[in-house]
Amino acid sequence: MTGSKVDDQMELISHFYPQNLLPISTRRREGIMASSKVDDQMELISHFYPHIYAQLAQEQVSLGETVKPRRRRKKNKVEGSEVVMRKRKLLSEEQVNLLEQSFGDEHKLEMERKAKLASELGLDPHQVAVWFQNRRARWKNKKIEEEYSKLKTQHETTIIEKYRLETEVLKMKEQLCEAEMEIQKLLLERKSDISSNNSPISSIFSMEQQHFDLGEFGMEGKLMDDNMFFVADNQSTYITLWDN
DNA sequence: AAATGCTAATCC
């Protein structure tokens, strides 16, 4: 890696992440490189002691170093022939905790709260704003997913109930069909009996049957003739014959 | 090491 490339990189880092332009950066410039350890150190400081980190950053600024937070540039962008890589640093657990706590209180972020949080966390207020924006998006997604799975289980139980009811209807139709067939069968038997006996046609098909109310049994009955009794309740149909 | 997940940051 050439020196100028390192410089270019530093320029980019400071461009996107002015807060990274601190003590260590000089060492990098001087080619001592192996930056990862030093970076890790600063990262640790920023992660676990955001206040101290913020303070350090503030000192650097007041010492006159040109660390103006310029507006961030985008992603992989071709500048001349160079491909610019965007850097990204995760927030520390502590920072996230405080942000979460704050988000729990109120999803919206007014200027005052933003500034306060930013200084407490040692972050750019813009970062805080972005965090809240993203957090709201995540929250909304979660809500949508919750609503979706709620509707899904609701739909599933409805489908099951529908199936159960359809089965019940089928069963009842079958029962009804059997009962009607039984009636037909018995009526036909009776009819042929009567005609073979050559006896006068009884009142089976007329409206003159005597009507009984067997309320005590929750049934209704009709006397068909001397030894046949037609009973119907809401479950099934019976023909009761008794010997004389 | 490819796939996947998460999320900070960017763009519109």
Added chain:
DNA sequence: GGATTAGCATTT
């Protein structure tokens, strides 16, 4: 504010 990108971590 929504959609998207891309860096980083974790999982497979």
